[in-house]
Amino acid sequence: xxxxxxxxxxxxxxxxxxxxxxxxxxxxxxxxxxxxxxxxxxxxxxxxxxxxxxxxxxxxxxxxxxxxxxxxxxxxxxxxxxxxxxxxxxxxxxxxxxxxxxxxxxxxxxxxxxxxxxxxxxxxxxxxxxxxxxxxxxxxxxxxxxxxxxxxxxxxxxxxxxxxxxxxxxxxxxxxxxxxxxxxxxxxxxxxxxxxxxxxxxxxxxxxxxxxxxxxxxxxxxxxxxxxxxxxxxxxxxxxxxxxxxxxxxxxxxxxxxxxxxxxxxxxxxxxxxxxxxxxxx
Amino acid sequence: xxxxxxxxxxxxxxxxxxxxxxxxxxxxxxxxxxxxxxxxxxxxxxxxxxxxxxxxxxxxxxxxxxxxxxxxxxxxxxxxxxxxxxxxxxxxxxxxxxxxxxxxxxxxxxxxxxxxxxxxxxxxxxxxxxxxxxxxxxxxxxxxxxxxxxxxxxxxxxxxxxxxxxxxxxxxxxxxxxxxxxxxxxxxxxxxxxxxxxxxxxxxxxxxxxxxxxxxxxxxxxxxxxxxxxxxxxxxxxxxxxxxxxxxxxxxxxxxxxxxxxxxxxxxxxxxxxxxxxxxxxxxxxxxxxxx
Numbered sequence: 001x002x003x004x005x006x007x008x009x010x011x012x013x014x015x016x017x018x019x020x021x022x023x024x025x026x027x028x029x030x031x032x033x034x035x036x037x038x039x040x041x042x043x044x045x046x047x048x049x050x051x052x053x054x055x056x057x058x059x060x061x062x063x064x065x066x067x068x069x070x071x072x073x074x075x076x077x078x079x080x081x082x083x084x085x086x087x088x089x090x091x092x093x094x095x096x097x098x099x100x101x102x103x104x105x106x107x108x109x110x111x112x113x114x115x116x117x118x119x120x121x122x123x124x125x126x127x128x129x130x131x132x133x134x135x136x137x138x139x140x141x142x143x144x145x146x147x148x149x150x151x152x153x154x155x156x157x158x159x160x161x162x163x164x165x166x167x168x169x170x171x172x173x174x175x176x177x178x179x180x181x182x183x184x185x186x187x188x189x190x191x192x193x194x195x196x197x198x199x200x201x202x203x204x205x206x207x208x209x210x211x212x213x214x215x216x217x218x219x220x221x222x223x224x225x226x227x228x229x230x231x232x233x234x235x236x237x238x239x240x241x242x243x244x245x246x247x248x249x250x251x252x253x254x255x256x257x258x259x260x261x262x263x264x265x266x267x268x269x270x271x272x273x274x275x276x277x278x279x280x281x282x
Numbered sequence: 283x284x285x286x287x288x289x290x291x292x293x294x295x296x297x298x299x300x301x302x303x304x305x306x307x308x309x310x311x312x313x314x315x316x317x318x319x320x321x322x323x324x325x326x327x328x329x330x331x332x333x334x335x336x337x338x339x340x341x342x343x344x345x346x347x348x349x350x351x352x353x354x355x356x357x358x359x360x361x362x363x364x365x366x367x368x369x370x371x372x373x374x375x376x377x378x379x380x381x382x383x384x385x386x387x388x389x390x391x392x393x394x395x396x397x398x399x400x401x402x403x404x405x406x407x408x409x410x411x412x413x414x415x416x417x418x419x420x421x422x423x424x425x426x427x428x429x430x431x432x433x434x435x436x437x438x439x440x441x442x443x444x445x446x447x448x449x450x451x452x453x454x455x456x457x458x459x460x461x462x463x464x465x466x467x468x469x470x471x472x473x474x475x476x477x478x479x480x481x482x483x484x485x486x487x488x489x490x491x492x493x494x495x496x497x498x499x500x501x502x503x504x505x506x507x508x509x510x511x512x513x514x515x516x517x518x519x520x521x522x523x524x525x526x527x528x529x530x531x532x533x534x535x536x537x538x539x540x541x542x543x544x545x546x547x548x549x550x551x552x553x554x555x556x557x558x559x560x561x562x563x564x565x566x567x568x569x570x571x572x573x574x
Contacts, residue, residue: 124310129546
């Protein structure tokens with residue numbers, strides 16, 4: 001019979017090993033970002049030699065240069081515009097459709113819903129080729145509105161699915177009461193169903209916002225004009241033009257990544273919810 | 283009255299249906315149509331070539347199949363290394379109630395970052411001349427390991443695959459953790475009462491109950507990794523000499539590089555079919571597990 005202390009020590013040792021493992025992986029997740037910020041505060045002369053994580057002199061002016069001369073202020077603004085427009089568009093369009101699929105009756109309802117779901121499942125790796133052709137024909141290529149409409153379409157199916165699943169579980173009593181009071185269908189959708197759907201709307205907003213902010217492919221294919229480009233596209237252009245200006249590039253990367261990290265830290269509850277909800281339903 | 287009500291209902295789905303038809307359905311159909319043509323994307327004249335594009339893909343385009351093999355290699359590493367890591371972390375976090383949230387928040391940082399940001403940061407760290415990794419290797423006394431990780435043909439693809447794992451393991455981790463948390467604690471209690479040790483309750487309770495979750499994570503990993511390419515654009519742009527080319531990069535190259543829109547669509551269809559077949563096999567596989 002081994003003593004109780006043996007088991008205690010063994011347990012502590014096992015826990016310590018597990019924690020060291022977890023901490024090491026956690027550090028690897030954060031370190032590249034710390035290195036990015038660190039490099040963004042060095043100068044073109046020191047960035048190649050100084051391997052310290054906290055540089056002796058902090059050159060915050062890199063951010064001002066990147067923002068003004070690098071044009072990242074402009075690209076940041078573009079990214080904000082695209083993200084906000086697409087998210088608002090998806091919220092309205094998807095919630096209207098999801099509400100109809102959940103509550104209203106009309107011929108072709110199931111067929112239409114199946115179509116949206118099929119679009120969610122079928123991978124079409126070359127779709128950007130056809131989108132390029134389409135937007136060219138519509139004279140919407142290299143325009144903000146063309147990009148926004150494409151991105152709404154990208155996020156639509158999943159958002160409809162999430163919202164419809166939520167509406168299906170919602171009790172109908174409140175809506176019935178509103179109908180008795182003479183509210184219109186749109187009134188019920190906007191004043192009754194939408195406020196109740198706040199938790200799932202938060203998930204839809206977060207995921208679509210991340211998706212648009214991080215989008216690269218369509219931005220690369222659709223935009224020629226620099227003044228229309230969002231951050232992700234602009235970063236690649238910047239990298240191509242100023243091949244080794246690492247401090248400015250890293251400042252641009254930090255400007256791009258920081259909003260996402262902040263939003264993530266504040267809203268991570270909803271992100272976890274969305275990942276698991278999406279995974280279990282998928 | 284009835285008709286008016288039905289029309290009103292259609293108004294609800296009209297915006298979604300309109301966007302869906304114009305920006306999804308029409309392009310979707312066009313891909314299949316364009317795949318049969320030789321077209322530079324600008325001139326109004328398209329030349330009908332039937333299945334000529336597909337014939338070329340299947341019998342002549344060695345780079346295409348090489349890119350398919352590269353994506354397969356990255357996916358294989360993701361399926362093994364990334365998902366094993368994700369599962370081990372989830373399992374450790376599920377046991378370790380303290381600090382669980384702290385780890386969870388940090389592990390999901392790489393997945394929320396954009397592929398461009400991740401690609402460019404790692405490209406800087408892995409840079410052959412001034413990269414931090416080589417700096418560390420030198421100062422730790424392994425100067426013979428120093429190399430241009432992303433431009434050396436021997437290491438480029440594996441390096442790219444490992445960065446993919448770094449970016450992707452958080453997804454699997456979250457899904458595995460959610461799955462582990464649905465396993466009732468009483469099962470473990472009961473097993474312990476019956477004298478089962480940690481290993482046998484892991485083998486007989488955790489593993490079988492997690493099988494459906496593992497299949498799901500595997501499908502998501504395959505679909506996600508096979509189609510990934512933005513990080514590769516940021517790190518190597520497919521080089522050195524096609525060593526890190528992946529299918530979507532080839533589609534882009536056909537479209538923008540050689541201005542062959544029809545061929546690009548044919549490549550897209552071929553790749554889409556491959557992905558569908560893979561997910562179908564996986565799905566069948568998971569059905570079998572459910573019956574067993």
